[in-house]
Amino acid sequence: MARLRIGIDTGGTFTDVVALDEDTGRIVTAKTPSTPADPAEGFGTAVALALDLALGPGEAAADAVAALAHGTTVATNRLLEDRIDDLGFVTTEGFEAVLEIARQSVPDGYGNSYFWVKPPRIVPAHRVRTVGGRLDATGAEVRPFDEAGAVAAARWFRERGIGAIGVCFLHSYADPRHELAMREVLRREHPDAVVSLSCEVLREYREYERSVTTLVDAAVKPAVSRYLGRITGRAPARPLVMKSNGGVVSADEAARRPIATVLSGPAAGALGAAFVAAAGGHRSVVTLDGGGTSTDVAVVLDGAPALTTEGAVGRHPVRIPMIDIVTVGAGGGSVAELTPEGTLKVGPRSAGADPGPLCYGRGGEEVTVTDAHAVLGRIPPHLLGGRIELDVLLAHLGVERLARRLGLEAERAAAGILEISAWNQANAIRRITVGRGLDVRDLPLVAFGGSGPLLACRLLDVLGLPSAVIPRDPGNLSAFGLLTVDVRNDYVRTRVARDAGLDLTGLGAGYAELEAQAAAALDREGFAAGRRRFERSADLRYHGQAFEVRVAAPPGPVGDAFRAEVVRRFHDAHEALYGYCYRDDATRHPVEWVNLRVSGVGPIVRPALDTRPAGDGDAGRARTGVRDVHFDGWTPTPVYRRDALEPGDVVEGPAVIEEYGSTLPLHPGFRARTDPHGNLVVTRD
Incomplete structure (x- = not known):
């Protein structure tokens, strides 16, 4: 009988895998290096590794896998690296400059951006074609669709080999008929083209954001479709793909609208952290997912990650529902280098998985955050239980070369690299907490990912956080999160x-x-009428405002009581966000409805987190030895094996707690207590 549920999260450096045996509750975890040149190869390796660990080498797996969920960075990386080729744009006649005009916004305001240069548009002006025809804001036709002009545009793209095309006509959110007609013309005149329509990608107003979102979808659709086709052939079960909104869909649905996967991996991590934190009694937390390439930060309030539609990937704004995540280039592979002014800079450039940090011994030539940890003894001289041996001497030589240019000793330079990386992460946390009106001192930190726990103690100091929770198998929490979605x-x-x-x-x-x-989408996913639910929401504003506030809408009949309840929630939300509302002044400040939203949810059975009985309180049984570690200076520091710690055990810093996928350097003045679920709760002594 099919009993295994597998989660696979592909990151920039490692591919993480978790397998859950639903019969026994046993969970196995593993990591394998990512394969950036062909991510499907790393996916196939991870599947084989999970099956070997869960079933035993050589055991038949054809009927053992009940579900397989996957978080992918294919769409994200394509956008971050600006690998956008052969992309065309079709819009309404007279609006060919919509991408050039954009929003006329300048980062940090004009006063702080004297030398800012407008980045190139996602589609250059010479690849924009217009077609006659016009709808008004209600969807009524002002001028008929110009089929002859549409044929000419389609042939123009075909003759130039432009194979990915985004279509966004004015007011098509109100009525899609002109865009649907354009697709029929493209199918007939340019059948090899991949086409994205704004009425299917984002059916809401604001032409610029709708245009760019549609073009991003068209830009990643060929690569994502090819990738999903390849992994489907390697998967022992129909893969489900993680979306940015905190849900999963089948590979077919993801290929139909690939833009929904642009924050696939980070979303899984935030959900996994929320699930683990809630089980430990923490309903509101800050999550920090430290990987090899970047660190992703999110906020969980009352058990659910915050959502937004005001997101961006790289320089491209995208208006899709996504978990509110701030990403900084502060991972284990982030490169430390000198600026032209002679100061030390860490990230956002990364050494990635190949060649990786100096200590990997794969030909890397630049110092990274991982090298700094190795030089200071804060990580063991091997990773993944000995699968990756680290060349600490090579890292030390690289840090020494950098230190000489700074006029410092090697240890001081390494400590400076880690300090800069910690402040990069702290600033990301501030952006998503203080910048959203939250007091960061009220929120525990959930630190996970391979590099997430490494700077947890320093972040508690910098931000005044009450505690940090380090989940079991933190390096695989994103993959575990895929099983909870x-x-x-x-x-x-x-x-x-x-x-x-x-x-x-x-x-x-x-x-x-x-x-x-x-x-209809849930039907395609195989969820019968009794196994689904619909969640309503609405975007409202006061008349004259430029932007809306989203509030949940109740189920049931849409009548006066429904309308009144949504408006009441809007007033409450506006007051909580901005400190005021016009609840009693509807005449001068009338409320305006803008967008209606529905989420169709097909619930799954979530895994249960087991609790372990308390031990005898003697953490000494987990102690494996002592090595010199540099905190404020070189100190003989006890080393503990995490899987030997039992609930109730307390480890006092300085100490190093090691496990398969990550390491926790416990600074002097801190302590770590093991809770009933096996999480480490770090507090100041």
């Missing part, structure tokens, strides 16, 4: 209307249309 699809429809005199019949019809779309 429901199938989820999001749908949106712009419907701008004043609350006073709102057409409730039309409002109900709008929600019914979105729920029908969500139901």
Whole structure:
């Protein structure tokens, strides 16, 4: 009988895998180096490794896997590296400059950006074609669709070999008929083209954001489709793919709308951290996912990660529902180098998986954060239980060369590298907490990923955090998070209307249309009517405001009580966000409905976190030896094996706690206690 559930998270440096045996509750974890040149190869290696660990070498696996969930960085990396070729854009006649005009926004304001240069557009002006025809904001046709112009545009792209095309016509969120007609022309005149329509990618107003989001979808669709096709052939079960919104969908659905996967891996990590933290009694936390290439930070409030639609990947704004994540180039592979001014800089450039840090011995020539940890003795001279031996001498020589240029000793330079990396992470945490109106001192930190726990003690000092939770197998928490995720699809429809005199019949019809779309997607995913739920929300604002506030909408009939409850929630949310509302002044500040939203959810059975009985309180049984570690100076430091620690055990710093996928350097003045779930809870002494 199929009993295994497998989660695979492909990162820039390592591919992490978790396998859960649903019959016994046994969980096995492993890591294998990523293969950036062909991510599907690393995926196949991870699948084989998981099956060997869960079933034993050589055991038949054809019928053993019940589900396989995957977090991928294929779309993200393509955008971050600006690998966008052969992309074309079709828009309404007279609006060919929409990408050039954009929002006229400058990072940090004009006063701080004297030398800012506008980045190149995702589609250069010479690859933009326009087609006649016009709808108004209600969807009524002002001018008919110009089929002859559409044929000419399609042939222009075909003759130049442009194979990925985004289509965004004015007001197509209100009525998609012109965009659907354009797709039929492209199918007929340019059948090899990959086409994305804005009415299917993002059916809401704001033409610039809708255009760019549609073009991003078209840009990544060929690569993501090829990749998903390759891993489907290697997978022992139909793969589910993690989406940015905190849900999973089948590989077929992901290929249909690949933009939804742009923050696939980081979203899984935030959900896994929320799941583990809630089991330990922490409903609101900051999550920190430290990888080899970057660190991803998110906030979990009352058990659920915060969501946003105001996101971006690299320089490309995308308006899709996504977990609110801030990413900084502060991972284990982040390169330490001197700026032209002679100061030390760490990241965002990374040595990646190949060649990797100096201490990997694979030909790397630049000092990284991992090298600094190795030089200071804060990580063992091997990784992954001995699978990767580290050349500490090679790292020391590289740090010495950098230190001489700074006029410092090697240990001081290495400590400076780690200090800069810690402040990079701290600033990311500030952006997502203080920048969102939250007091960071109220929120414990959940640190995971291979490099996440390494700077946890320093972050407690810098930010005044109350504690840090280090989950079991922290290096594989993102892969574990994939086993906790429901199938989820999001749908949106712009419907701008004043609350006073709102057409409730039309409002109900709008929600019914979105729920029908969500139901059709869940049908394709195999969820029967009794195994699904729909979550409504709405974007509202005060008339005259430029942006909206999203609030949850109740289930049930759409009538006066429904309308009043949504408006009440809007006033409450606006007051919580901005410190004021116009609850009692509807005449001068009327409420305006803007977008209707529905999420279709197909729930899964989540794994249970086992609890272990308390030990005898003697952490000494887990002690494996002593080595010199540099904190404020070289100190003989006890080393502990994490899997030998039992609930109730307390380790006092200075100490180093090692495990298969990560290491926790416990600084002087800190202590770590093992909780009933096997998590380490780090606090100041």
